[in-house]
Amino acid sequence: MSTLTPCWSGDFAVQPAWGDVFARMNPAGSTPESVAAAERAHFDAELMRRMGRSDREAFAQLYDRFSRPLFATALRILHNSAEAEDIVQDVFLALWEKAAAFESGRGSAFAWAVTLTRNRAIDRVRMRKRRSELLAETTAEDAGTQPSGTGPDSADGLMLKEQAGAVRAAVAALPADQQRAVELAFFSGLTQQEIAEKLREPLGTVKARIRRGLLRLRDTLGGRHD
Amino acid sequence: MIDETFEEFASLYVLGLLEGAELAAFEQKLARDPASAQLVRELRESSAQLAFTASDAAPSPELRARLLDRLDTAAAWRKQSNVLPFRTPVWLPWAAAASLTIACAWLGQLYLGSRFEAATLRDQQALAEFELRSARNQLEAERLIAGHQLSAMTEQLAALDRQLKSEGDLAQFKISTLASLLGNSPQALAVAVWNPAKQEGVLTVEKLPALAPDKDYQLWLVDPQYAIPVDGGVFRVDPSTGVAHVTFKANRPVNSVAKFAVSLERKGGVPKAEGPMVLLSQ
Structure with a gap:
């Protein structure tokens, strides 16, 4: 059984020093998105610290x-709401258990949570060997889901909607070929070669599209900290 | 200095698309180069934002409640684990030593018991092997005895067969007594037995007169199919007793013997009787 190569294991101790990301940000060169992202990351880190003290x-x-x-x-990734809920439950329990070890200087809590979720979901997809079947399905056919265009009316909900809107706009601004390559790389669980075969493009072209797409998203969404 | 190739590797790395040797080489470089690590962190943060591009969907409301219940359970367990004081009692080393002693004794007993059991099993195995060998030997002996009995019976059968055959042959034998035709030896007597199957016979004579050196007695077999008697060969008698025991053959095939006759002929015999007849079957 193949397993997903962890790009971020969740073990903060093995990560390179994160540095004081926000302290090194250049306010003069910051975009509104980057400032908002820094504020969100700071707030999430505070929640993690409280969770580390068993704050429900x-x-x-x-x-x-x-x-x-x-x-x-x-x-x-999974196209199955029950399995997706299982994954989310596991991830939140892992966050709860490891919250005390969280250090904001090593990365944002959201990036950590997304990485855990994605890795576990892709592992499950590969385990059940239904990749090709799942890929044949369209995104709009997320079986068993109850798509909600409007989130909760709380402040968190509104903030989420803003954040999602900004990300979608940034992704939509990418050239179509980069957008397709990045989304396949993030959500499909396919290997480099499989992505190239699916897109019917040379492997080098696909790699370049992924590189350009991610760098552009970083620049747009304020992930760059020079 | 970060070039495009490294940026490419970093992009693939944060998406979990690097494998094998590429992954190992990249992680080595990452560990050595802070600028590279910084790029990876930035790309990881950016790629995590892609979660917002998935169609908006919410888990069931029950999941939140379920998770909070799980937290209560976990917190209670954690609290219990933290609250429970545990100081090493003074008697603990002694108890450990006693437990170890008991365990050693038990294991020793178990070991001895196992050895005894193993020895018993070995004895049983040896006995079973001995019985097996004995059974094999007995079987072999019985096989040999049966073989001998079979060959003996075969021989007996053959002997019986021969006997039956010989008895059958005996019925075909021609046995005749020959009386003397000599005036000077009236008591001379002979018995001739002819086996037609073998075309040979036995002649026993008594009290025949001794022969001159240039003479022989010659036996004749009278077969009706021939015009003249068939030559049965010459013989001489013991001069002192007149006795002779002779095995003879005819010099031509004989179907049946009507008479036996003995004549006195010149030394070496003659093809056709010439001399006086001294004995003739009755």
Whole structure:
């Protein structure tokens, strides 16, 4: 059985020093998106610290902030709402258990949670060997889901909608070929070669599209910290 | 200095698309180069934002409640684990030593018991092997005896067969007594037995007169199919007793013997009787 190569195991101790990301940001060169992202990351880190002290309220707040994008990611990968919920449950329990070890200087809590969710979902897809069957399905056919164009009316919900809108706009601004390559790489669980075969493009072309797409998203969404 | 190739590797790395040697080489470089690590962190943060491009969907409301229940259970367990004081009792080493002693004794007993059991099993195995060998030997002996009995019976059968055959042959034998035709030896007597199957016979004579050196007695077999008697060969008698025991053959095939006759002929015999007849079957 093949397993997903972890690009981020969740073990912060093995990560390179994160540095004080936000302290090194250049406010003069920051975009509104990057400032908002820094504020969100700071707030999430505070929730994680409280969770590390067994604060249920902090956990509930983090759940309200993360559960929709994490569930949507798992669902997009698995195309099965029950399995997606299983994954989300496992991820939140892992966050709860490891919250005390979280250090904001090593990365954002959201990136950690997304990485855990994606890795587990892709592992499950590969385990059940239904990749080709799943890929044949369209995104709009997310069986068993109850797509919700409007999230909760809470402040977290509104913020999520803003964040999602900004990301979708950034992705939509990518050239179509880069957008397709990046989305396949993130959601499909395919290997480089399989992505190239699916897109019917040379492997080098696909790699270049993924590189350009991710760098452009970084620049647009404010992930760059020079 | 970060070039496009490295950027490419970093992009694939954060998406989990690097494998094997490429992955190992990239992680080595990552560990050595802070600028590279910084790029990877930035790309990882950006790629995580892609979660928002999936169609918006919410898990069931029950999941939140379920998770919070699980947290209560986990928290209670954690609290219990933290609250429970545990100081090493003074008697613990002694108890450990006693437990170890008991365990050693038990294991020793178990070992001895196992050895005894193994020895018993070995004895049983040896006995079974001995019985097997005995059974094989007995079987071999019985096989040999049966073989001997079979060959003996075969021989007996053959002997019986021969006997039956000989008895059958005997019925075909021609046995005749020959009386003297000599005036000077009236008591001379002979018995001739002819086996037609073998075309040979036995002649026993008594009290025949001794022969001159240039003479022989010659036996004749009278077969009706021939015009003249068939030559049965010459013989001489013991001069002192007149006795002779002779095995003879006819010099031509004989179907049946009507008479036997003995004549006195010149030394070496003659093809056709010339001399006086001294004995004739009755």
